[in-house]
Amino acid sequence: MPDPSSSGAAPRVRFAPSPTGFLHVGSARTFIFNWLYARHSHGTMVLRLDDTDVERNTDASVQSIFEGLRWLGLDWDEEYRQSERIDLHRRSAEAIFTKGLAYRDFTPAHTADDNQSSGAQGAWLFNPGMREMSGEESDRRAAAGEPFALRYRVPRGEGRVLHFVDGVYGPQTKPADEVEDFALLRSDGMPTYHLASCVDDADLRISHIIRGQDHLTNTFKHLLIFEALDAPAPNFAHVPLLVAPDGAKLSKRKHGPVVSVTTYRDAGFLPQAFVNFLCLLGWSPKNDREFMSLEEIRELFTLDGVNRANAIVNIPLSMKDYEAFVPSPEQRLKIFELGRRAIEEAEIVRVMSEMDPDAEKPTPAHTGEVIDLREAVNRPPEHGLFDPKAVWLNAEHIRALPLDELSRDLEPFFLAAGFNPKPEKIEAVAPLIRERIKLLRDAVAAADFFFLDQLPPYDPAELIPQKGDAAMARRVLETALEVLAATNFDHDSLDQALRGAATELGLKAGQAFQPIRVAVCGRKNAPPLFETLVVLGRDVCLERIRRALANVA
RNA sequence: GGCGCUAUCGUCUAGGGGUUAGGACGUGAGAUUCUCAAUCUUAAAACCCGGGUUCGAUUCCCGGUAGCGCUACCA
Numbered sequence: 001m002p003d004p005s006s007s008g009a010a011p012r013v014r015f016a017p018s019p020t021g022f023l024h025v026g027s028a029r030t031f032i033f034n035w036l037y038a039r040h041s042h043g044t045m046v047l048r049l050d051d052t053d054v055e056r057n058t059d060a061s062v063q064s065i066f067e068g069l070r071w072l073g074l075d076w077d078e079e080y081r082q083s084e085r086i087d088l089h090r091r092s093a094e095a096i097f098t099k100g101l102a103y104r105d106f107t108p109a110h111t112a113d114d115n116q117s118s119g120a121q122g123a124w125l126f127n128p129g130m131r132e133m134s135g136e137e138s139d140r141r142a143a144a145g146e147p148f149a150l151r152y153r154v155p156r157g158e159g160r161v162l163h164f165v166d167g168v169y170g171p172q173t174k175p176a177d178e179v180e181d182f183a184l185l186r187s188d189g190m191p192t193y194h195l196a197s198c199v200d201d202a203d204l205r206i207s208h209i210i211r212g213q214d215h216l217t218n219t220f221k222h223l224l225i226f227e228a229l230d231a232p233a234p235n236f237a238h239v240p241l242l243v244a245p246d247g248a249k250l251s252k253r254k255h256g257p258v259v260s261v262t263t264y265r266d267a268g269f270l271p272q273a274f275v276n277f278l279c280l281l282g283w284s285p286k287n288d289r290e291f292m293s294l295e296e297i298r299e300l301f302t303l304d305g306v307n308r309a310n311a312i313v314n315i316p317l318s319m320k321d322y323e324a325f326v327p328s329p330e331q332r333l334k335i336f337e338l339g340r341r342a343i344e345e346a347e348i349v350r351v352m353s354e355m356d357p358d359a360e361k362p363t364p365a366h367t368g369e370v371i372d373l374r375e376a377v378n379r380p381p382e383h384g385l386f387d388p389k390a391v392w393l394n395a396e397h398i399r400a401l402p403l404d405e406l407s408r409d410l411e412p413f414f415l416a417a418g419f420n421p422k423p424e425k426i427e428a429v430a431p432l433i434r435e436r437i438k439l440l441r442d443a444v445a446a447a448d449f450f451f452l453d454q455l456p457p458y459d460p461a462e463l464i465p466q467k468g469d470a471a472m473a474r475r476v477l478e479t480a481l482e483v484l485a486a487t488n489f490d491h492d493s494l495d496q497a498l499r500g501a502a503t504e505l506g507l508k509a510g511q512a513f514q515p516i517r518v519a520v521c522g523r524k525n526a527p528p529l530f531e532t533l534v535v536l537g538r539d540v541c542l543e544r545i546r547r548a549l550a551n552v553a
Numbered sequence: 554g555g556c557g558c559u560a561u562c563g564u565c566u567a568g569g570g571g572u573u574a575g576g577a578c579g580u581g582a583g584a585u586u587c588u589c590a591a592u593c594u595u596a597a598a599a600c601c602c603g604g605g606u607u608c609g610a611u612u613c614c615c616g617g618u619a620g621c622g623c624u625a626c627c628a
Contacts, residue, residue, distance in 0.1 A: 314563085528588085
């Protein structure tokens with residue numbers, strides 16, 4: 001049996017979430033660190049569901065964890081579930097008991113309250129009555145069916161000192177006398193976390209345990225278990241925790257959905273940006289690099305780049321603010337439904353006008369609602385919910401993405417918002433908005449006018465250029481009508497023609513372009529004009545300018 | 554309460570016995586541009602406190618303080 005802790009051999013690491021909730025950003029980071037360590041050194045990544053707590057485990061949680069991990073796009077090589085290995089845990093516990101390294105504790109399970117009331121000063125270490133109980137009495141009471149927990153018989157009064165060298169925190173020591181007789185088996189026969197975790201780590205030959213710093217002091221117990229199992233202790237590395245701005249650990253109740261990985265996905269983070277962000281929290285390549293591809297991070301990643309202090313995730317809003325900001329799931333559902341109906345109606349209108357081009361185009365009944373939809377989706381500047389650095393990194397990664405990939409990633413967000421664009425159209429639009437969006441979902445707001453049949457109502461005053469009046473707006477729009485009708489719809493021709501027209505009108509480019517931009521986009525802030533016109537096409541542009549003209553009167 | 558871990562700009566961090574304490578995000582100002590972005594320039598912004606050790610501590614040691622963790626038949 002090879003020593004798993006021996007250096008040289010390819011490491012085996014594991015990520016062992018317990019499915020008691022959604023995939024937490026902190027867990028995700030632990031997973032990422034493990035993955036980086038494994039892949040950096042061509043080792044093996046094991047995924048193990050630590051699902052021994054039947055009370056709290058849910059299938060939904062298992063699904064949520066897989067969903068999150070799948071989105072991250074980081075793979076693993078082996079997969080296990082602790083609940084399928086309970087026999088092994090029990091047998092191991094029995095072996096430890098047989099060796100005399102554990103004893104039965106018949107004390108009824110107590111609650112946290114009991115603990116406090118009995119709580120004199122100093123830590124509870126063991127119950128002498130149980131620890132010293134004779135084998136005969138213990139056997140007799142067990143045979144009589146009295147429930148008991150199995151506790152580790154921690155060596156006492158021997159001056160034994162436990163020690164290990166942590167991959168991040170360095171040498172750690174603790175006198176065994178200060179370690180309490182922790183439980184191995186619960187009175188219902190189920191293994192505790194400590195037992196199950198160590199038995200599995202030993203059995204799966206895990207060589208490096210990389211986990212949250214909250215386990216640093218638990219490690220001494222684990223050392224004892226490995227010893228009782230006659231298994232070599234693996235290497236340990238504890239990584240600092242992720243905390244909220246108030247220093248408290250991130251909780252869904254207090255800090256809202258920002259602690260869930262799927263929230264980032266749904267808001268339009270790129271997984272590589274999310275990974276980039278998380279690994280920068282508590283780890284540094286020490287060369288001032290921040291924006292990195294997965295490959296770069298993997299090559300650069302080492303344990304001694306890991307920091308020892310907890311890192312604050314800079315989320316500026318509380319749960320309450322979040323609710324005010326973002327549509328509830330019900331609202332989102334409604335938005336989606338409205339969008340779907342709007343698409344259907346638009347299709348009907350299209351078919352009708354094909355059959356009878358002269359008929360007056362009916363206004364889709366739901367246009368108004370579509371506009372609400374758009375506003376509801378667009379309103380929340382969701383960036384405010386996330387760490388600004390995460391948002392910035394995401395924008396960087398979006399800009400680094402090849403256009404076809406960007407377009408593909410964008411599509412679901414348009415669909416979810418009720419648009420139904422053709423892939424070619426998205427590819428045409430993507431270059432115009434990629435520098436204007438930070439989250440993928442921003443694209444919906446940034447590009448809506450490309451996909452809307454009809455522009456939502458806007459304030460006609462916006463058509464009026466700087467230092468100009470309605471008459472000037474009219475003149476510009478009328479000229480634009482002529483120019484656009486006569487010019488080739490490509491960037492350079494439009495550039496030349498429109499600039500020429502502006503000069504003829506005696507206007508600066510900026511003045512002349514604003515009315516056209518607003519007429520065509522329905523707002524002042526938009527992508528560059530010529531490119532926009534090209535993507536929109538002549539017909540749409542002319543039609544929108546005509547409408548604007550009717551409004552500016 | 555006991556034990557442990559930690560402490561550099563608002564946030565993430567680099568650094569390290571002598572430095573103008575570096576970078577990034579964010580923020581302010583400016584430049585550029587057909588708007589918005591993007592980009593560029595620039596500004597403000599930090600070594601928790603107190604003792605040592607030392608010629609000299611932000612860095613090393615001790616103490617304090619604060620935060621976090623463990624102290625469950627949760628993980």
